[in-house]
Structure formats: structure tokens, C-alpha cells
Amino acid sequence: MKTTWLLIKHQYKEWQQNKLIHIFIISVVCLWAFCLFTGISEYHAVGSVRESARQESRKQWLNQDDKHPHIAAHFGNFAFKPVNVLSIFDKGIDAYTGTYIYLEAHKQNDFLFSPAQSASSFIRFGELNVALLLQIIIPLFLIILTFNTVLSERISGTLAILKVSGITGRQVAQAKILAPLILISILIILLYSLSFLVFLSLEIPFTIEDIIKSVIIISGYVVYYFIILSFSVWVSAISKTLKQSLTILLSMWIFACVLMPKLLGNISSSLYHLPSNTAFKEGVKKDIVNGIDGHNTSDARAQRFTDSLLKKYQVDSTSQLPVNIEGLIMQEGEKYSSRVYNHHFDSLSNILMLQQKVFTYAGFINPLLSIKNLAIGLSGTDFFNDMYFRKEAEVYRMRFVQAMNEDMAINSKEGQFNTYKTGKRLYQDIDDFRYSNPDLSQILKNYSLEIVALFLLLAISNVLVMLTGRKI
Amino acid sequence: MMILKTVFAFEWKKTLASPAFWMASVLLLCISLFALNNGRNIIREQENNIKNAVEKESIVFKEIVDQMQNPDTSTAEKKWQFGKFTDPSWTLISPNKRWTSYWKPSPSGFLSVGNRDVYPYYHEMEPFSFYMRFFKSEISSPFKLLFGNFDLAFVIVLLFPLLIIAFSFDSHSAEVENGTYPMINAVSNAAKVVNFKFLFYLALALLLLNIIMLLSIPFFNVFAFKEWLLFTLIANIYILIWFGIAYVIIRLKKSSVQNAIILLTVWIFLTIGIPAISNAVANAKYPVNAEIFSKHIRRVQLNPEPAILKNRIAEFVKLYPEYEGTDTTNYLLFGKAYAASGELNDRQGDKALAMYFQQIQERERFLTISNFLNPVTRCQQLLNQLTETDLQNYISYVRNVRAYVQVVKEGLLKKYFSGQEMTIQDFQKRLSFDEYLINNKN
Numbered sequence A: 001m002k003t004t005w006l007l008i009k010h011q012y013k014e015w016q017q018n019k020l021i022h023i024f025i026i027s028v029v030c031l032w033a034f035c036l037f038t039g040i041s042e043y044h045a046v047g048s049v050r051e052s053a054r055q056e057s058r059k060q061w062l063n064q065d066d067k068h069p070h071i072a073a074h075f076g077n078f079a080f081k082p083v084n085v086l087s088i089f090d091k092g093i094d095a096y097t098g099t100y101i102y103l104e105a106h107k108q109n110d111f112l113f114s115p116a117q118s119a120s121s122f123i124r125f126g127e128l129n130v131a132l133l134l135q136i137i138i139p140l141f142l143i144i145l146t147f148n149t150v151l152s153e154r155i156s157g158t159l160a161i162l163k164v165s166g167i168t169g170r171q172v173a174q175a176k177i178l179a180p181l182i183l184i185s186i187l188i189i190l191l192y193s194l195s196f197l198v199f200l201s202l203e204i205p206f207t208i209e210d211i212i213k214s215v216i217i218i219s220g221y222v223v224y225y226f227i228i229l230s231f232s233v234w235v236s237a238i239s240k241t242l243k244q245s246l247t248i249l250l251s252m253w254i255f256a257c258v259l260m261p262k263l264l265g266n267i268s269s270s271l272y273h274l275p276s277n278t279a280f281k282e283g284v285k286k287d288i289v290n291g292i293d294g295h296n297t298s299d300a301r302a303q304r305f306t307d308s309l310l311k312k313y314q315v316d317s318t319s320q321l322p323v324n325i326e327g328l329i330m331q332e333g334e335k336y337s338s339r340v341y342n343h344h345f346d347s348l349s350n351i352l353m354l355q356q357k358v359f360t361y362a363g364f365i366n367p368l369l370s371i372k373n374l375a376i377g378l379s380g381t382d383f384f385n386d387m388y389f390r391k392e393a394e395v396y397r398m399r400f401v402q403a404m405n406e407d408m409a410i411n412s413k414e415g416q417f418n419t420y421k422t423g424k425r426l427y428q429d430i431d432d433f434r435y436s437n438p439d440l441s442q443i444l445k446n447y448s449l450e451i452v453a454l455f456l457l458l459a460i461s462n463v464l465v466m467l468t469g470r471k472i
Numbered sequence B: 001m002m003i004l005k006t007v008f009a010f011e012w013k014k015t016l017a018s019p020a021f022w023m024a025s026v027l028l029l030c031i032s033l034f035a036l037n038n039g040r041n042i043i044r045e046q047e048n049n050i051k052n053a054v055e056k057e058s059i060v061f062k063e064i065v066d067q068m069q070n071p072d073t074s075t076a077e078k079k080w081q082f083g084k085f086t087d088p089s090w091t092l093i094s095p096n097k098r099w100t101s102y103w104k105p106s107p108s109g110f111l112s113v114g115n116r117d118v119y120p121y122y123h124e125m126e127p128f129s130f131y132m133r134f135f136k137s138e139i140s141s142p143f144k145l146l147f148g149n150f151d152l153a154f155v156i157v158l159l160f161p162l163l164i165i166a167f168s169f170d171s172h173s174a175e176v177e178n179g180t181y182p183m184i185n186a187v188s189n190a191a192k193v194v195n196f197k198f199l200f201y202l203a204l205a206l207l208l209l210n211i212i213m214l215l216s217i218p219f220f221n222v223f224a225f226k227e228w229l230l231f232t233l234i235a236n237i238y239i240l241i242w243f244g245i246a247y248v249i250i251r252l253k254k255s256s257v258q259n260a261i262i263l264l265t266v267w268i269f270l271t272i273g274i275p276a277i278s279n280a281v282a283n284a285k286y287p288v289n290a291e292i293f294s295k296h297i298r299r300v301q302l303n304p305e306p307a308i309l310k311n312r313i314a315e316f317v318k319l320y321p322e323y324e325g326t327d328t329t330n331y332l333l334f335g336k337a338y339a340a341s342g343e344l345n346d347r348q349g350d351k352a353l354a355m356y357f358q359q360i361q362e363r364e365r366f367l368t369i370s371n372f373l374n375p376v377t378r379c380q381q382l383l384n385q386l387t388e389t390d391l392q393n394y395i396s397y398v399r400n401v402r403a404y405v406q407v408v409k410e411g412l413l414k415k416y417f418s419g420q421e422m423t424i425q426d427f428q429k430r431l432s433f434d435e436y437l438i439n440n441k442n
Helices: A002-016 A019-062 A069-075 A121-125 A130-146 A149-156 A158-164 A169-201 A208-238 A242-271 A277-290 A298-313 A325-362 A367-379 A383-411 A424-429 A440-446 A448-471 B002-017 B019-069 B076-085 B088-093 B142-147 B152-168 B173-177 B180-187 B190-219 B225-250 B256-285 B291-297 B306-319 B331-370 B375-386 B391-417 B424-428 B433-441
Strands: A077-080 A100-104 A107-112 B099-102 B122-125
Touching (some): A069 A100, A077 A383, A100 A383, A130 A242, A130 B256, A208 A367, A208 A440, A208 A448, A242 B019, A242 B256, B002 B190, B306 B331
16 A cells, blocks of 8 residues: 555656646536535525515515415415525536426426426536536546546656566555545545635525535545446546547446436336326326226215214204314315325326436446436436425425315315305415425435446446556 | 548448448448337327327317207206206306317428427316416426436537547548548658548538438428428538637547537536536526416316406406496305406406516526527427427417407407397307417417
């Protein structure tokens, strides 16, 4: 290990005179600063727009006229997706998922206005953020830095001198990998730390969990870069010419970073087909009317429910009930429609999960996909977070609509739909919608296969280091 | 001319003997066929969804017409049911009818899908209020949206430049590095030979591109010759631009490795760097406020106080003075005030829509200016414009839907506020979105 350290130190001394390494470091720092500046600006802009819309919506809810609770339930509420602080680094799929949803009685509305809907196809070229820098640009820098690393030593004859001095090929290979790895790791740890200091100074709220998530993301990137460097140094060791080494590595970069993700995105959606919006809604509507099993119509369900209530309270007619049957029927209807919706939503989520799995499994050959999934998961900008948000919104919709229906059932009598009114007291009882991200253990569970893939590729990379050592 | 022929013949033989060339060509061909098929599938799926939505519209209205033609008035409830069909307010307000509008894909849409998969491309509208029901999201894979469509435009805009780089990066340097440059100079003009060699690879790239363009013809449902020709022309010019870039870099006479790194840096800068930087700046500098619509999406509700209802009708009558003195006795007061509220909500929403479009256009202007000299984004923009899959085309679709819903609504408001009843003919000969577009064109 001592020899390896000496070789690493020697490499750093050599780099002190190397213009390329200085350009590399300055570029990364400048690009990071740019990404941080635009990321924070966008975070503030989007956050304030959503926050003021949320406050406006809340004000409208609280200040609505006195009215029948069911009509108030139809007036509805909004659920706005909060902006995660870690989205400053990685926006994941947030540009392609909705930003808010209108919640009202009887209906599960669409999640509206993904940012991409207000953009042209420019958006498909991507946006420069820290994730793009870490996932696409830095690997390219690393390739350019290492494609000639063993070859030039061989061409200049220094490799032979090293071998004569008793240094093994494996030690050379380790040094060639660890030197840039340590450099880039220190650089991104510093940049991440400085970013959090900037957050502190700008009073951007973040939690200890956000820091822990960032530490895991950084560790993931270190593993990712180790894999790339091992492969790069191996190619450099087996190539006959610099041109050959560069061509192989750049082709791999293009395939892994540009071609493969796009190809998989298109293949996965062809393999696991999603229904259209109309077909989805028709399915929900049909199952609400006819029952999930197709033999339990809404009228029959209401009749059975009424009969059971009459039996329970031992009365002959609904007007003799101590509660308003209309409110209870609405509660039951809402429960059933939510059950149906969740059933269809789960089927939809399953299809999306199968599509996600294509990327997960592909991560076993392309580490970019594993680190990308893991990073967006931890940044709260992934598909799972979107799914949890929608589910939470549906839970909230059910809760406030049922509270309205309960008020109707308890405080009004049958046939008082046009005369009974509720007011501010009840409106205030309904809390505003608040969403919090899933906890760290849940995220890690969602991405356990990605973590396994990264560790497996790390192990393979170690084998590659040994093979490289033999080739040197 | 002689040298040109010799260089072309030599390079042709060399290329044909190269397994790398065959591999690259077959791969490119397979990728292009996949892209064409994928693009066609995306458009076909959208066409099917539009067709289903239109069919559903027909079914809904056919049921109404059937019930009006064969009325069952045997019970009080059935009589009431029949009565509502003739009431224009029921057609206006009841949420069970759908006037379907759609953003029809152009025949060449599959060549460059653009943002067609991001924008909602069909809508089932209710005339009561455009803004209450217009906004929706089509169910789509977020992964596919994130990584983008694999269509022919992607192959041409992003992958072809890589092929050009592979063809040309060592056209000069290889001769120098192999020691053949002075040998050629001894018998001829080496610089000229290198230029002809470069020309040969340009011809080869254009040949491959045009073969792919010819292969795209069977993928058309209805062959649109003009669009295809323009698409081909734009693609050819784009290839020429990339060869121009490569030529300038190769003229710097650097080594093969340096050429490869410089050319790839240019490719990354143009395909990822500039667009990604300008997107980041645009998002930070020109945020678009779609949350503004939340006020107009929320269900329109009315306080049943007569004074408030009358006030609402008075506001409406200011916009439509022809309905001054409309009958507002009994239940008509609430019904008409409610119908008026839908219209007033839309008028307010129009202001929000205008602001929203203005914000989008400002951002687009910035992106267009910042990418003005970038051939990659310019080419993608032109291809999307040509195949009608771009933002401007979508905006004009939204404007058309808004105008269409207004025409349908005003027709129903006229009946309601003038005390007329709906007839079977009104449902049978209702204005479809297609008819509206044709009338509007004329």
C-alpha cells in the first residue's frame, strides 16, 4: 500500500504541471457554481409561486360562504407538490410529473401542469444541474484524463523502469485509479459541503436527513467513478494505440450516457403498456357504477347499506334514523369510489414499477442507471415520491370529503340539502394539505437493487484492477 | 478530376473492406428502423386514443338523440328525464357530455415526435367553463419522458454527427501519423487528396442519410411528399454543417487523438452544453406560473342570495347586452346566474391564459436567441415545426380549443337566455371540432 501511495503522490506531482487537470478542476468548480446558482434561483422561484398559490387556495377554502357541507366538499381543495431542497442538485423526473392536483368530492382529478408542459422540445436536451455534471460530464473528464494513463507510460518507457524497481503491475493500476478518484472525491465532498453552507447563509431549510442522504449520494458517486476509472485504466492497459483506447472509451460513454437510457425508456414503455387517460377514467367509472367484481351496482350497494342501517336502528323508514342517511350514503359511496380508484391506481403503479425495473436491471451493466435512480430517489424527485404524493393527496381528499359528509350525516336531517348550512368552524377543522417525503429506510428499500448493482460492479471492478495489473 | 476518381475508388475499396464500417452502417440502419417504428407507434397510439374519444362523444350524443326520438314518459321521473334533454342549461352544465377536441398528428409526425408525448393531445370538454375542465395530463411513462423519444430526428440530430466525427477525425492526421502524407506529396498534392478523402466521407454520410430517408417512406400512413422532401433537405443541410465543423477542426492539423477530443467536445457542447446551460438559465430567469389557473379550475359555486345572483347576471349582461331582460323568474334566476358564472370564470381565466402564454413565449424567445447559432437545436426546432410537433403548434391548438368551446357555449347560452328549447337536430348537427377548424379556416 505504501508503494501505491508513493505512486499516487508522484501522479499528483506530475499533475501539478499538467494543464488538463487544472482545466478539469476549474471547469468542475465553475459548472458547480453555475448549477448551484440556477438551482437555487429556480428553487426560490418555483417554491414561492407554489407557496403563494397554496396560501391563496387555503384562503379561498376558509372564506367560502356558509353552505351545505357536501357543496363545500365540491368546492374542494388543492394539493401542491412541495419543492425538495435536494432537487437543487438533482431534479430527476420532476419536470415531467404534475405540480398540483384539485381535490373534490366524488372525483379523483389529474395531477396537473408538469413543467415540461409549458416548455418546447428544448427541455428534452436536458438541463445543466449538479446531477448532469456528476453523472455525465465528470465521467467524460475522467475518461479523457485516463485513456492514455498506462499507454503513455508504456510508450515513454517509464513503465519498464517502474517494473524493474520492483513495483507490481497491480500497484501501478491501483495508483492510476486511486489518484483521480481521491481527487474527484475530495472535490465533490468540498463542493457539496460548500453548497450546504450556501443553503445556511441563504436560509434555505434542510434537515440532518438531507445531509445523510447527500452523504449516501456522494458515496454512490465515488463507487460510480471507481467503476469508470477501473474500466478506463483497463482499456488503457489493453489498447495498442491511444486512438484505439480513446475510441473504445468514448464509444462506451456515448452508449452508456446517451443511447442506452433513451433506448431503455422507449423499450420499457413498449414492453409495459400504459392505458390512456380516458381508458383509465372509464375503468374507474365503470367499476364504481357496477362494482369492482362487475356484479355489485352502486344502487344495490346503497340499498343494502340502507337496509342494514334500518335493521341496526330497528326503524321502518330512513326519516326515523337518528342520522341523515344521505350523508352516510355519500360517505359509503366515497369510500367505495376511493377503493376503486386505489385499485386502478395500483395497477397503473405496477406497470410503472415494471418500467422502472427495466432500468434497475440494466443498472447491472450500466452503473449510470443505478446511480441515477439512487440519486433521484434520495433527492425526492423520483417516480416513487410522485406516487406517494398522489396517494397522500387521495388520502387527504378522502379525509376532508368524509369530514364534510359526516357533518351532513350528524347535523342535518334527510331532505335538508337545500336548507342546512355549515360554516367557517368546520372549514377550519380541515387541516391544510401537507406532504412529507418518505423516510430514508423506505427510499433505500426502494433502491436496494440499485445499491446491490453498484456493489456488484464495484467487485467486478476490483477483478478488473487485478487483470489490469497482469496486463501492465 | 482524375485524382478525385482515384481517391474515391481507393477509399471506397478501403471502406468496403473495413468491418468497422459495416458494423457502424448496420447498427445505424437498425437504430434508424427502430426509431421509425417507435415514432410511428407513438403517433399511432395517439391516433387511436383520439379516435376512441371521438367515438365516445358520438355514443353519448346518440344516446340522447335516441331517448329524445323514443321518449318514455310513463312515470314522473322518466318525464322529468325527457324534459331535461330539451333544457339548454342541462346540456351546458351537466358534466356527462363531451365535446371532443384533439391535436391531430400530422402525417410526418412520426419522423420527429417532438413534445407531442408531453402535451395533452385530446380533450373532452364541457361548454359550461373551459378552464374548469381543460387542463389534464395524459398518462405516460415518466422514464420515457425524461430520456426522450427515440425517433428519426434523434438519430439525425444527435447520432449522425457522431458518425461524421468517426468518419473524419483522422482523415488528415492518419496520413501524417502513418507516414503516407509525404509519400502522397511526392507523387501528387497531399492536401488535395485529403480534401477529396474528406469529400468522399461526406458523400458516404449523405448516401447513408438518404437511404434512411427513403426507408422512412413505407412508414407513412399517408405519404406527405412535401414534408418528407423538406425533412430530407433539412437533414442534408445539417449533415453539411457538421462536415463543415469537422473540416475546420481538421484543418488545424492536430493529431488524431486531439482531433477526436476537440470534435467530441464540440459535439457535447452543442448537443448537451449550450442547451442544458440555456435551459437552466431559462428555468431560473423565466419561471412559468401554471399555479395561477388553480383559481379557475376550482368548481364555480354561487351563493344563492337573490341579490348576488342578480348581480352576477348583470355582470354577464354587460358582456352580452342582447340578453338584457332575460327571464329570471323562479329557478331560472339561479340557473342563469350559474351559467353566467361559468362564462365569467372563463373570461377571467383568459387573462391568466394570456399571461401564461406570454411567460412561455418569453422563455422560448430567450432559448431561441441563446441557441441561435447552435445547429443542433435549430435543426431539432425546424424538424419539429415541419412535423407540427412543436410548442407553437400546441399553443395554436389550445387557442383553437378555447375558441371552439366558446362557440359551443355561446350557442347554448343563446338558447338558454332566449328561452328556446334544445331539439334533436341541435344534438345531431352539433358542431364538431373538425368542422369548427374547417369553418375557421374559411
